Amino acid sequence: AFDSISIKLPQADESLLLDALTQLVVQHGILRVKGFAAIPGKPMRLLIQGVGTRFDKHFDRAWRADEERATHLVLIGQELDATVLEAQLRAAVAG
Template structure:
């Protein structure tokens, strides 16, 4: 591990923790901790398996200091002709859709159909499910969806479904209309 990379990390993952003894794992944790600022979290993983909230950063608070973080967008890339190259991912559309409460299976079936028909790459958000006191958190990559109830609805919070669809050349009006039609069955 490189000290400068560790110093700028928010999280360090010790993978394959199941393949070493508890004593060796404790020693590795101590060695890594010596290089880290106190705010950096260290977690263990086995076979590369991590909870979804860790992978997508839910509750990490990274948005609180996003302006101070560097990304590849901070560096200009020049092509052979001396002009700045465009990134392919800059062409992605991200649309937000707000819907009323929805039956869980109808919603997931409708989202799967939209992904297939329109080449949607990612789906994320939460759904209000009738007669459920908690929000249903939804994360989708292609036609694979992960879902779980993440928290209680707030007393003053509108029980609506809010989704973000990410893809290329997405027609927000058409996608929302298709979702609403599928959910009104």
């Protein structure tokens, strides 16, 4: 059985976010990461897909005027604690 948790974060520095995701994968055995991020100063969404500690990322499209600029991620693994993972991510991207 796999767990799938969704996390919404504010805009985040790209390198801080990717470093934090890599650490979470190692610490918590996360298998997949999918979603998009709002990067300050960038007019486009950063699409993120990860398998283990390998991440692929690219800007996929411009933010629409009616869209909230926020980061949305889905983490997939086993026995994931959503509260712990979200707290760790928030602390890491806060810089």
